Amino acid sequence: MSLEFNEKGKYFTDIISKAAVPAIIQTTTHRIEGFVHIRMDGRLKDELDRNESFLAVTNAKVFKTDGTLLLETDFLSVSRTQIVWVVPSEDTPNSGDNK
Numbered sequence: 428m429s430l431e432f433n434e435k436g437k438y439f440t441d442i443i444s445k446a447a448v449p450a451i452i453q454t455t456t457h458r459i460e461g462f463v464h465i466r467m468d469g470r471l472k473d474e475l476d477r478n479e480s481f482l483a484v485t486n487a488k489v490f491k492t493d494g495t496l497l498l499e500t501d502f503l504s505v506s507r508t509q510i511v512w513v514v515p516s517e518d519t520p521n522s523g524d525n526k
Contacts, residue, residue: 449516452484454509458494460516461487461503471515475507482507 447462448471461484465474475482487503490496 447485450484450513451516452482452505452513453511454505455511456492456509457497458490458492459484459487459503459505460490461485463513471513475510475513480507481505482510 444467445464446467447464450461450463450471452459452461452463463471463474463482463484465471481504484503484505485501487498487500488496489498489500489503
């Protein structure tokens with residue numbers, strides 16, 4: 428990690444502060460629930476529009492099409508080409524219900 432200070436005492440670092448947003452991600456074959464990390468003054472849409480091949484998801488739960496839990500993991504990298512839709516899970520009326 429690099430940390431630099433200017434003459435006014437402002438510091439600069441290569442660490443980017445992000446906020447964890449709970450989200451539901453539908454891929455072409457699975458539904459994923461977990462946290463997508465967005466820049467502090469950004470939106471979920473901004474993170475999805477980034478020119479990167481994969482979207483990082485933490486505390487991920489992967490569900491089969493029939494709703495059964497397939498996998499739980501601390502980190503999952505999702506290919507953006509496989510994403511059909513994404514919604515912040517706090518915006519869904521039944522978030523937290525058993526699927």
